[in-house]
Amino acid sequence: MRDACEKEELRKINGLLYLPAPGLILGVIGSAIGLYSFTMTAFNHFNETGFLSYYAMGAFSFLIYGFIISLCAAWLFFRHKKGTRKIMIIYYATGLIIALYFTVLPAIIFNVQLNSDDIRLLVSGILGVVIWMLYFIFSKRINIVFCR
Secondary structure, three states, X not given: OHHHHHHHHHOOOOHHHHOHHXXXXXXXXXXXXXXXXXXXXXXXXXXXXXXXXXXXXHHHHHHHXXXXXXXXXXXXXXXXXXXXXXXXXXXXXXXXXXXXHHHHHHHHHOOOOOOHHHHHHHHHHHHHHHHHHHHHHHOOHHHHHOOO
């Protein structure tokens, strides 16, 4: 009986795994808001000019992909599904790629100066990869918690 209780306790999201949970929720909400906001801005720009740049089309594609990955990651994480490790790695890598696309690429191509929001987005993407992606790759506990 005690072994069963201990095994059940090990399978719960607790300890360090509490930290990615609010990040996933905020990621889904933030990506939905970002996608909606960018879509409205791009739509208004297109109505005024009749032109949509390749950069804008790429940004729209990345935002859609990021939203879908956020939804999948949150779903698998909170349902304790077996594919959580892979999707979380993809989630954090996608976050960094999107951050680079929206910060570094405009700085290089359009000579745009980075502001504090850009730097925060970039740091968030880097920390996601350096800390959480490595945690999901190397933690032995991930296999125990997400094994259904």
